[in-house]
Each structure stands twice: as C-alpha cells, then as structure tokens.
Amino acid sequence: MSMTDFLNAEDITKAVGAFTAVDSFDYKKFFQMVGLKKKSPDDVKKVFHILDKDKNGFIDEKELGTILKAFSPDARDLSAKEIKTLLAAGDKEGNEKIGVDDFFALVAES
C-alpha cells in the first residue's frame, strides 16, 4: 500500500516541495496540500498505518522524523525541532507518540 493509492501524486510532490527548507515544516499546510483533510476517515486511517512503519499502533518520534519520506522517498527528514513541534501539537494524552485518535485530531485541525 502506498500514499499514491489514496492521494494525488502531483499534490504530494507539491506539498513535499513546499517544505524543503529545514524547520519550515507546517503540518496543517502539509495535510491540506496532500489532500488528507478531504479524505474519508477510512483513508485517513490507511495513511496512519503507512506512517506507522513498525505497525505497533503509534507513530513515534523516529517515524515522525521520516514522515515526509513516507510520502515521497527522496524528501528530507524532519529536524529534531520539527519533530518536537509536531509531537507537541499531536500528542493529546502525552504519551510521546501519535496514536490513531491523535492523528485524526491533527488532520481535523489542519
């Protein structure tokens, strides 16, 4: 399963291209640009499962670091600062990782 099964490849290229500068990542704009906000809960869940690479039910710091790569293999890694910001925004119950409910809330906020 890959992102382009649900999302438009051109939208992904544009979105990843908009945040090539280190510390420029803005999850709200990014999720809007890839079209995630308009997707059904089912598709949002599928995207979550792609981002949860080791399939343990959470997107952890390490998986957040490669979130752009999950959309486009030659994208950059997020910086430590970007990971911290994203985690602070997304981790509602404070367990240092993004669960599926956290992810739905993040997408809804975007």
Ligand SMILES: [Ca+2]
């Ligand atoms: Ca995981």
Ligand SMILES: [Ca+2]
């Ligand atoms: Ca959490």
